[in-house]
Amino acid sequence: MQPVYDLLVIGGGINGAGIARDAAGRGLKVLLCERGDLAEFTSSSSTKLIHGGLRYLEYYEFRLVREALAERERLLKLAPHIIWPLRFVLPHDEGLRPAWMLRIGLFLYDHLARLRTLPGSESVRLRTSPMGEPLQERLTRGFVYSDCWVEDSRLVVLNAMDAQARGAEIRTRTGVASARRESEAWVATLHDGRTGKAETVRAKAIVNAAGPWVSETLGETLGINSRSAVRLIKGSHIVVKRLFDGDQAYILQQPDQRIVFAIPYERDFTLIGTTDVPYENEPGAVTISPEETRYLCDCINRSFAKNIGPTDVVWSYSGVRPLYDDAAANASAVTRDYVLDVSDQGGTLPVLSVFGGKITTYRRLAEHAIEKLEPFFPELKPAWTADAILPGGDMADADFDSFLAALRAEKPFLSAETARRLARAYGTRARDILKDARSLADLGEGFDGGLTAREVDYLRDREWVVTAHDILWRRSKLGLRTSAKSEARLQAYLDGKREQAA
Structure with a gap:
């Protein structure tokens, strides 16, 4: 007998995980299939910000910015361990956007948020402020405003965990090979990437959240011609040794009208990005080009006193963003808003496809997606995610510092660095991991x-981990501190556990 689901979600990025969570919490029987690891592609390759999108104001995206600012405040409360505030320094650069324009933009940014707990914007004299010390002396004035950092791939995993806790079935390394409408259900053939086995399931509706593969999934997997199109934009980032002291980040204007961020990263590093390059090839494992690396280095060298070059890059990553094609000529001007396209068969067996979107607004996107599907599921429970804390976020008053202090008191054998990493x-x-451990030895074999x-x-x-890479680069960024020898030992440990389970 073929398993029957209400909803088959294709894609384990932030939108697929968010929709699966929302749907499961409203009473639907959900199956999510991801052909790789959760957040393996686009959702782990972001600039890792929960933000309103200051630069989107230039393109009059007021609705998107307002929604994103509201979500910024909400997510900060729902996941205080993986989301936290940052102050951003925006230097005024003569010859680029005039100061009055920056002031107006920041005024709008402050006031588009109906509720605001983060500090508002203010002017800063860069030559007398510690925030100006890393910058070139020609930059004498600027502005400071607030946004938030997010551990992007962990946000995806937490949504998948909560979806599973509410009854959803999450299958990684499982692709949807094909699906066709029959009289009463979609019949989909799944392919297990680890065993090579095929399985057939039935579903009343499908969500196509395949990211860069959304059009391919519609046409080739589901056999549907779409009215909407996706525009693929590659964004790349570089990581270098830390360029400046302090917890602030920098948002740097460029002569091509783009902006580039420089953000404190993993304590000892600086994250720099992103590029915006039209992309037409296979959107899987993409890498940064020499031209992109040079571009990002030049962006830093225009504003920072310390120059960097390609040889200073210790790591880089790239992702392909599946933006809705609004026919904009400039890749940076393509809308970051989302479009939800529903195709049905006489009011039954719908497919909802997600075009575009940004990580900040994933929760609202999921709500809107379920609203679009509500006519097909009249018994749906009401929306619920606005106040639902994500796994691990249930700290008193969303106070991370107090929680960390309590954890360190409970487990004094942990180094300050390890305690903070586990808490974050x-x-x-983290208590589910540490349990009754009284020493490091109680936690078993150690890795880097x-x-x-x-x-x-x-x-x-x-958390559906299969490979060392899943752990070192998506569940954490310990890959920055892990030797090849230790990574091989970690993979051997995972392989041994899998053989024992078999």
């Missing part, structure tokens, strides 16, 4: 960066 990654779920066998087992059992 898992929030209150403070990773232990106990944590690896948790990730394998609870």
Whole structure:
């Protein structure tokens, strides 16, 4: 007998995970299939910001900015372990946007948010402020405003975990090979990438959240001609050794009218990005080009006193953003808003496809997606995610610092660095890893960066981890501190556990 689901979600990025979570919480029987790891592609390749999108005001995207600012405030409360405030320094650069334009933009940015808990914008004299010390002396004035950081791939995993806790079935390394409408259901053939086995399931509706593959999934997998189109834009980032002291980030104007961020990253590094390059090739494992690397280095060298070059890059990553094609001539001007396209068969067996979107507004996108599907599921429960804390975020008053202090008091054998990393990654779920441990030895075999066998087992059992790369570059960024030898030992440990389970 073929399993029957209300909703088959194709794609395990932020939109697919968010929709699966919302739908499961409203009473639908949900299956999410991701052909790789959760957040393997676009959703782990962002600039890692929860923000309103200051530059979108130049393109009159007021609705998008207002919605994003509202979500920024909400998500900060729902996931205080993986989302936290940052202050951004915006230097005024003569010959680029005039100061009055920056003031007006920041005034709108401050006031488009109906509710605001983060500090508003203010002017800053860069030559007398510590925030100006890393910058070239020609930059004498600027502005400071607030936005938030997010651990992007962990946000995806937490949504998938909560979806599963509410009854959804999450299958990674499982692709949807084909699906066709029959009389009463979609009949989909799944392919298990690890075993090679095929399986057939039935679903009343499909959500196509395949990201860069959304058009391909519609046409080739589902056999549907779409009225909407996706525009692929590659964004690349570089990571260098830390360029400046302090917790502030920088948003730097460029002569081509783009902006580039320089953000404190993993304590010892600076994250720089992003590029916006039209992309027409296979959108899977993309890499930065030498031209993009040079461009990002030049962006830093225009504003910072310390110059960098390609040889200073310790790591880079690239992702392909599936933006809705609004026919804009400039890649940077393509809308970051989303379009939800529904195709049905006489009022039954719908397919909802997600075009565009940004990580900040994923929760509202999911709500809107379920609203679009409501006519097909009249017994749906009401919207619920606006106040639903994500796994690990249930800290008193959303106070991360107090939680971290309590965790360190409970487990004094942890180094300050490891305690903070565990608290940031898992929030209150860190206690599920540490349990009754009284020493590091109780946590089992150790790997680089403070990773232990106990944590690896948790990730394998609870977070769909299969490979060392899943752990080192998506569930964490410990890859920046892990030797090739330690990575091989970690993979051997995972392989051994899998053989034991078999």
